[in-house]
Structures are given as C-alpha cells and as structure tokens.
C-alpha cells in the first residue's frame with residue numbers, strides 16, 4: 012500500500028475536469044445507435060482545433076478495437092476504418108461521456124478510471140458557467156483507503172450480471188469485478204444480488220411513472236413504503252448515481268401518504284445526496 016496516497020473520505024471531491032473535445036452527434040438511429048460515419052468527420056474537425064499537447068493527451072486515451080475491425084469491411088462490430096480519423100473515433104467510442112445538453116465529450120483524466128459494478132465514486136457532471144462547459148466531477152461516495160483503486164460504473168447498475176456484462180461488451184471486456192466474479196460461482200448471495208438489482212429497477216420505474224401520473228390502484232402508504240425501501244437499498248449499496256433520484260421519490264411518496272416525519276427525513280437525505288456532487292445540482 013502506498014503511504015503517500017491519502018485516505019479519502021466520503022464527499023471528497025477527487026477530480027473536476029473540462030472536456031478536451033465535445034461534438035454534437037447526429038440523431039440516434041433506433042436499435043443501431045449513433046452513425047459512426049457521420050461522427051467521424053466531426054471528431055476529426057474537433058481534433059484539428061487542439062494544441063499539440065492536447066492532441067497528445069487525446070491520443071494517450073485507451074482505444075478499444077474489436078476483432079478484425081478496420082481490416083475487414085464486412086466486420087459486424089463497429090467496423091471503424093483503420094485510418095487516423097478512425098483511430099480518433101475509436102478513442103472517442105471507448106471513453107466518451109454524454110453531456111446533459113445532448114453532446115458527447117472526451118475527458119482524458121476521467122477516462123483513466125476503470126469500471127466496477129460496485130463503484131466507490133459518484134461520477135457526474137456540472138455546468139460551469141465560466142468555461143461554458145459540462146465538467147465531469149468525481150466524488151468519493153464512501154471512504155476509500157490508501158492504495159484502493161478508484162472505480163466508477165460505465166453502465167446502469169440496477170440490472171443483473173448478464174445485462175451489465177452485455178452492455179459492457181462495447182468497451183471490449185468481460186467484467187470480472189468482485190460482484191461479477193461472484194456471479195460466475197452462482198452462489199445464493201450473488202443470485203440474490205442480481206434479483207434485488209432487477210426488482211429495484213422495476214420499483215424505480217413504477218414509482219417514476221406514478222410520480223408523473225398519480226394512479227389510485229395502489230394505496231399511498233404502500234407506495235411510500237416501496238419508495239423508502241428503494242431509497243434505503245440504494246443508500247445501503249452505495250449506488251450513488253441513483254441516490255438523489257430515489258431519496259426524492261421517497262420524500263414525495265411519504266408526503267402523499269401524509270407521513271410528515273418520513274417526508275422530512277427523506278427531504279434531508281435528498282439535500283445531502285445533491286450536496287455530494289456540490290452546488291446542489293439535481294441529478
């Protein structure tokens with residue numbers, strides 16, 4: 012363990028980064044994704060605007076290449092050509108984040124962070140009026156001991172192992188984090204973990220729908236209990252990407268059920284979840 016690396020406490024802001032490059036992608040093609048052929052010249056044009064040092068930073072980012080991609084025109088997996096702009100596009104595909112205004116950005120330092128299905132940081136974004144950029148912010152979601160790897164998630168975590176792995180395939184690896192490795196053993200604990208993630212996703216979808224369009228088919232007290240269970244599950248598991256949203260739902264449904272104590276409790280939890288990313292931004 013490296014004694015020079017400090018022990019990081021929950022809420023510690025680890026990294027704030029401006030995008031090196033952003034592009035506005037064409038509209039998503041349903042079932043296909045973004046058209047790589049349209050994005051390639053956009054990336055190449057953005058790259059030419061960079062300084063030499065920035066270009067080096069861009070090219071230092073990890074590049075995922077699938078099988079014989081670039082060599083075989085009939086390859087089914089992305090098939091980005093083996094050209095300089097093809098390489099730029101592959102780097103963007105391997106590391107980019109969507110910004111909240113519909114753009115796609117490359118953040119080279121954030122891009123160094125590996126994936127884990129139980130991450131230890133919140134990885135979010137914030138509008139920076141000074142630079143007119145969506146900055147990415149990395150915040151410790153729990154205490155992190157010196158020498159422990161900082162890990163984020165590349166995919167939604169309220170999904171079972173097979174679903175998470177299939178979404179991670181676009182990054183060119185099979186996740187073997189502790190959670191996924193346990194799933195390979197088909198242990199009861201891991202089956203339970205998978206089942207809970209899926210069940211909580213269903214509860215989240217149901218509550219989000221009912222928040223928008225209240226329906227009278229379920230009693231308010233039952234909805235409040237389910238929202239509180241969901242928010243507690245998210246907090247207990249450290250799935251901070253979902254924390255602000257689920258504490259908000261727990262406060263809303265407690266209020267609708269007339270439980271003022273619970274509404275106050277979850278409102279305070281919601282404020283704390285927002286504060287984790289700083290500036291009270293809504294996740």
Ligand SMILES: C[S@@+](CC[C@H](N)C(=O)[O-])C[C@H]1O[C@@H](n2cnc3c(N)ncnc32)[C@H](O)[C@@H]1O
Nearest residue numbers: 073075105106122123124125126182183184187
């Ligand atoms: C955004 S980059 C992360 C930084 C990269 N490891 C590097 O050294 O620059 C994503 C790539 O890192 C690797 N990676 C990230 N998380 C991983 C994991 N849990 N298991 C195996 N490979 C992983 C994969 O090659 C993936 O395409």
